[in-house]
Amino acid sequence: MKVAIISGSKSDENIIYEAKKTLEEFDIEYKVYIASAHRSPEYVKEIVQKVNSEFDCIIAIAGLSAALPGFVASYSILPVVGVPVDSEMFGLDALLSITQMPKGVPVASMGIGKKGAHNAALFIARMFANQDETLKQKLLEYIKKEEENIRKINEEL
Numbered sequence: 001m002k003v004a005i006i007s008g009s010k011s012d013e014n015i016i017y018e019a020k021k022t023l024e025e026f027d028i029e030y031k032v033y034i035a036s037a038h039r040s041p042e043y044v045k046e047i048v049q050k051v052n053s054e055f056d057c058i059i060a061i062a063g064l065s066a067a068l069p070g071f072v073a074s075y076s077i078l079p080v081v082g083v084p085v086d087s088e089m090f091g092l093d094a095l096l097s098i099t100q101m102p103k104g105v106p107v108a109s110m111g112i113g114k115k116g117a118h119n120a121a122l123f124i125a126r127m128f129a130n131q132d133e134t135l136k137q138k139l140l141e142y143i144k145k146e147e148e149n150i151r152k153i154n155e156e157l
């Protein structure tokens, strides 16, 4: 299973890093592309057309007026998971741009920033876990560890 990460700018790099790091934790293959629906629409189209035949899903990261995830979804039938980048508007601008897609062009919208990027990778792991036993075991292990951490906190109180 392969994930394409497409981000609106190199300045989103700390959010891109979080998605990459989590995908790596789950041994999920990925490739990163930087391209903007606003600034380089033709280039985004070229990238998505290539991605469509080589990847299984897309993480689209964008801040401000985040057209990119929706624009990517309009050229693809792969599942697109959008991650809003935080801004002077706390990322609400991007969150609403990504969430409020018109009917017929779905984009799964995660929360804002690094946590959203982490969850985007986890969401993809969940989507494909039933088709990949190794991935499924890693996911179950991750969930078990989360619970163990919470129990440990209480034991130490």
Ligand SMILES: Nc1c(C(=O)O)ncn1[C@@H]1O[C@H](COP(=O)(O)O)[C@@H](O)[C@H]1O
Pocket: 007, 008, 009, 010, 011, 012, 035, 036, 037, 038, 039, 061, 062, 063, 064, 065, 066, 067, 068, 069, 085
């Ligand atoms: N939202 C978009 C799009 C797009 O949607 O096409 N292109 C760039 N951006 C976002 O603009 C912010 C500032 O970008 P710059 O730092 O390059 O000015 C970034 O968060 C990027 O994702």
